[in-house]
Amino acid sequence: MESTSVTTSFVPFNVAVIGCGIGGLAAAIALRRHGHIVTVYERSHFASEVGASLTIAANGTKYLNQWGIDIIGARAIIVEKLIMRNWTDGTIRDVYDFNDYKTKWGSNYYMFHRIDLHEQMQLTAKTLGVNIILDHKAVNINSVEGIVTFDNGTSTRADLIIGADGVRSCVREQIGIMPQTKPCTSTCYRCVIPTSRVKQLNLKNFSNDHAIQFWGGFGINKIVVTVCSDSEIVAFYCFYPAAHNDRTEEGWNFSATSLMLRAPFPDLDPDLLAIFEHVEDIKLWKLVVHDPYPYWVKDRVALLGDAAHPMLPDQSQGSCMAIEDAAALALIFSPEHWGKNVHTIEHGLQLYEQLRKSRATRIQEASARARENLNERIGWSTKRNIDKSENIKIAKLTIDEINAYDMEAHLNTLIK
Ligand SMILES: Cc1cc2nc3c(=O)[nH]c(=O)nc-3n(C[C@H](O)[C@H](O)[C@H](O)COP(=O)(O)OP(=O)(O)OC[C@H]3O[C@@H](n4cnc5c(N)ncnc54)[C@H](O)[C@@H]3O)c2cc1C
Ligand SMILES: *[C@@H]1O[C@H](CO)[C@@H](O)[C@H](O)[C@H]1NC(C)=O
Ligand SMILES: *[C@@H]1O[C@H](CO)[C@@H](O)[C@H](O)[C@H]1NC(C)=O
Ligand SMILES: *[C@@H]1O[C@H](CO)[C@@H](O)[C@H](O)[C@H]1NC(C)=O
Ligand SMILES: *[C@@H]1O[C@H](CO)[C@@H](O)[C@H](O)[C@H]1NC(C)=O
Ligand SMILES: CC(=O)N[C@H]1CO[C@H](CO)[C@@H](O)[C@@H]1O
Numbered sequence: 567m568e569s570t571s572v573t574t575s576f577v578p579f580n581v582a583v584i585g586c587g588i589g590g591l592a593a594a595i596a597l598r599r600h601g602h603i604v605t606v607y608e609r610s611h612f613a614s615e616v617g618a619s620l621t622i623a624a625n626g627t628k629y630l631n632q633w634g635i636d637i638i639g640a641r642a643i644i645v646e647k648l649i650m651r652n653w654t655d656g657t658i659r660d661v662y663d664f665n666d667y668k669t670k671w672g673s674n675y676y677m678f679h680r681i682d683l684h685e686q687m688q689l690t691a692k693t694l695g696v697n698i699i700l701d702h703k704a705v706n707i708n709s710v711e712g713i714v715t716f717d718n719g720t721s722t723r724a725d726l727i728i729g730a731d732g733v734r735s736c737v738r739e740q741i742g743i744m745p746q747t748k749p750c751t752s753t754c755y756r757c758v759i760p761t762s763r764v765k766q767l768n769l770k771n772f773s774n775d776h777a778i779q780f781w782g783g784f785g786i787n788k789i790v791v792t793v794c795s796d797s798e799i800v801a802f803y804c805f806y807p808a809a810h811n812d813r814t815e816e817g818w819n820f821s822a823t824s825l826m827l828r829a830p831f832p833d834l835d836p837d838l839l840a841i842f843e844h845v846e847d848i849k850l851w852k853l854v855v856h857d858p859y860p861y862w863v864k865d866r867v868a869l870l871g872d873a874a875h876p877m878l879p880d881q882s883q884g885s886c887m888a889i890e891d892a893a894a895l896a897l898i899f900s901p902e903h904w905g906k907n908v909h910t911i912e913h914g915l916q917l918y919e920q921l922r923k924s925r926a927t928r929i930q931e932a933s934a935r936a937r938e939n940l941n942e943r944i945g946w947s948t949k950r951n952i953d954k955s956e957n958i959k960i961a962k963l964t965i966d967e968i969n970a971y972d973m974e975a976h977l978n979t980l981i982k
Contacts (some may be wrong), residue, residue, distance in 0.1 A: 576901040578602045579911070582714050582724035584704045584737050585609075588620070588680070588709035589871025589888030590730030591687040595633050596896030600904075604696045605724075607716065609703035611733075617758045617847050619794040619801035621645060621778065624969045625727045626673035626886035629893045631673060633690065640686040641796040645675040648945045649779040656770075656781070656835035662945045671969040677778070679794040679801070682887075693782045704731065707740035726911050727867045728895070730888070733816060733854075735873035745815075750853035750878065752786050752937060755804040755827045761797060767844055770837035773797050778882070781835060785938030788880075789831075789838060802845065803879065805937075806830035808853075820850040847887040853878060855934055858927045863883040863915035868895065875926040880936035881944055881963065883929050890973070894921050897977060907981045920980050925971065930964035944968055 578601040583590045586608035594604045622630070630637060644669075650660040670672050691698065706715040707727060715721040727739025738745070751926075761773040772779065773793045781789040790803040810830050828842050856876045862869045871888030897903065898914045908914045936942040944965050 571629055576601075576905050578823065579725035579899075580723075580727045581605070581728065581839070582607065582712075583728045583730055584714065585729070585731035585735075585871075585873070586612075586698060586700075587730060587732055587871065587888075588684060588687065589873075589892060590891045591684070591691055592629070592633075592892035593728050593729060593730055593895055594691050594698075595635075595687065595694060596629070597899060598691070598696050598894045599633065600896060602726075602899065606691070606696060606698045606724075607702040607704060607714070608698065608700050609717075611700050612656060617799070617801070618680050618756050619677055619758075619792045619799075620683060620885050621675065621677045621792065621882040622683075622886050622889070623675050623883070623965075624667070624673040625971060626889040627673040627676055629889050635690050636681075636686050637676065637713075639689075640678055640682045641794070641798075642674075642676040642678050642683075643793055643795075643797060645778060645792075646679055646776045647778075648943075649775060649777045649783045650783070650940070651779060651835070653782045653787070654833055654835060656704070656837055664945075665865060666744045671965075677776075677792045677794045679799055700789055701735050704736050706741075707737055707867060708742055709867040710808045712766055712866040718737070720844075725866065726899075726915075729867060729869045729873045730871050731873050733856075733872040733876040735869065738869055738873050741867050741869075742860050743861070743869075745859065746857040747854045748857075749808060750855050750937070751808055752805045752853055753808045753810065753948075754851040754853055755806075755822055755848060755932055756802060756851055757804075757827065757842075757848040758799050758801045759845045761793070761967050762839065763844060764800065769841050769844070780940060780943075781838065783943070786937075786938055787831070788940070789834070791838075800841075802842075804831070816852050816854040818849060818851050820852065821849045822848045824848060826850075829939075852860070856930075858923075858930065862919045862923060866911050866915075868915045868918055870895070875930050877930040877933040878937050879933070880942075881929060881933040883968070886968075887929060889928050891918075891922055891926070894918055894973060894977075897973065903977075903981070916954060917980055921973070921977055929963060929968075 581604045583594050583606040585608045596604050634776045648662040703717040705717045712724050779791040786807050788805045862874045870891040
C-alpha cells in the first residue's frame with residue numbers, strides 16, 4: 567500500500583455504480599461532483615416502487631444539503647420528538663424532545679417517503695450529468711479488469727465498480743463473500759395510509775405529530791408510526807414474532823393483506839387496529855440478521871450501503887450509513903486526496919474499508935440490539951430514567967456518536 571513519490575494531478579476516472587437505490591445515487595452524485603464519469607446501472611424499471619418512510623439523521627442530511635438535493639422538493643418532515651405509547655390504549659408514556667437538535671448537530675433529523683427522496687436524488691444526479699441506465703441487471707463482475715456483465719449479454723468496463731445493489735447483492739457474491747446469516751426472531755409488515763383517508767374515515771389522526779412514535783418495543787412486538795410526504799402520508803412498521811409466517815427468503819416486497827397485518831396484534835390499541843383495516847400497500851418484510859462481512863473491497867470493486875452492511879431497521883440508520891459510505895468514497899477520490907495521498911483505486915478502497923467498516927458494523931450491531939429493546943434506540947438510550955432492568959454489557963449507541971463523528975479527521979489519521 568506504500569506509495570511511490572509520483573505526484574499526479576487530479577485525473578477523473580470511470581465509475582460504474584451497480585444499483586440505483588439511495589446508496590447508489592448518493593455515490594453517483596458525490597463522485598460526479600468531483601468530476602468523475604459515473605454511470606448507474608439498475609436492474610428494475612422503477613415502475614412498481616413500494617411506499618415506505620425513511621428517516622435520516624443530521625450526519626446524513628448534512629451531505630444531502632452539501633450535494634444540493636432539494637429537501638423541500640423531497641417533501642421532508644422534520645422529526646421533532648420520539649413518542650412512546652402504551653401498547654393497548656395508545657396513551658403517551660414518554661416523550662424525548664429533539665428541540666435543540668439542529669442547534670446542536672447543524673442539520674435536521676428528517677423523515678422522507680422513500681420514493682420522494684429517491685426522485686429528488688435522481689433529479690440531482692441527472693442534472694450533474696450522471697448517466698442512469700435502467701433494466702440492466704449485473705450478473706458477473708471481473709474485479710481485476712473492472713468488467714461488469716449484464717443479464718442481457720452486454721458488458722462495460724470501469725476503473726471503479728461500486729456494488730450498491732442492496733441486501734441481496736450480486737456484486738458481493740461476485741467478490742467472494744458468502745453472507746453468514748441467522749433468521750431474525752421478528753418479521754415486519756409495513757404499510758401506508760394517506761392522511762386524507764384517515765380524515766375521511768374519521769379515524770384517529772396521528773399526522774399532527776412530527777414524531778417517530780413507538781407502541782411496544784420491549785420485546786418482539788413494536789409498531790413504529792411516522793408521517794412523511796408533507797404530512798400527507800402516515801407510514802407504519804409493524805414488528806411481530808417471525809413464527810407467525812413461513813417465509814424463509816429475505817426481502818422487502820412480499821404482498822400481504824389487512825387480515826394478515828392485524829392477526830398478530832389482537833390486543834393492540836384499537837385506534838391503530840381500525841386504521842390497519844384501511845391501510846394500503848401492505849408488504850411483508852422478511853428480516854434476516856447478517857454477521858459483519860470479512861471484507862468490503864476487492865481489486866477495483868467496493869460494496870456500499872445494504873450490500874456491505876445490511877442492518878435491521880431499528881435504529882433507522884440504513885440510508886444514513888449508505889449516504890456516509892458514499893461521502894467517504896467521494897472524500898477519498900476527491901481532488902484533495904486523489905493523486906496526492908491516494909495513489910491507486912486499490913489503495914483508495916483499502917482506506918474506504920478502514921474508514922467505514924468499524925463504524926457501520928457498530929451501528930449494524932446496535933440496530934440488532936434495538937430490535938427487541940427500545941432502551942437501545944438512539945434517543946431513548948441517552949435518556950437515563952427509563953434504563954432500569956437490563957444489565958447491558960456493550961456501550962449503547964448514542965445520538966452523539968452518530969452525529970458528532972468527524973469523517974475527515976478520521977481519514978487524516980489513516981493517511982498519515
Ligand atoms: C423497494 C425497496 C423498499 C425499501 N423499503 C424500505 C423501508 O421501508 N424502510 C427502510 O428502512 N428501508 C427500506 N429500503 C432499504 C433502504 O432504502 C436501504 O436500507 C438504504 O436506503 C440503503 O440502500 P441501498 O442503496 O444500499 O440499497 P437498496 O435501497 O436496496 O437499493 C439497491 C438497488 O439495487 C438494485 N439492484 C439489485 N440487484 C441488482 C443487480 N444485480 N443489478 C443492478 N441493480 C440491482 C435494486 O433494484 C435497488 O434499486 C427499501 C429498499 C428497496 C429497494
Ligand atoms: C414487488 O412485487 C410485485 C409483485 O408482487 C412486482 O410486480 C414488483 O415488480 C416488485 N417490486 C419491486 C420493487 O421489486
Ligand atoms: C396501558 O394501558 C392499559 C389499559 O389502559 C393499562 O392497564 C396498563 O397498565 C398500561 N400500561 C402501562 C405500561 O402504562
Ligand atoms: C442490452 O442493453 C444494451 C444497452 O442498453 C442495449 O443496447 C441492447 O439492446 C440490450 N440487448 C439486449 C439483447 O436486450
Ligand atoms: C388531524 O390533524 C389536523 C392537522 O393538525 C387537524 O387540524 C385535524 O383537526 C385533525 N383531524 C382529526 C380528524 O382529528
Ligand atoms: C461525518 C460528519 O460529517 N460528522 C459531522 C456530524 O455533525 C457534527 C455536528 O454538526 C460535525 O461536527 C461532524 O463533523
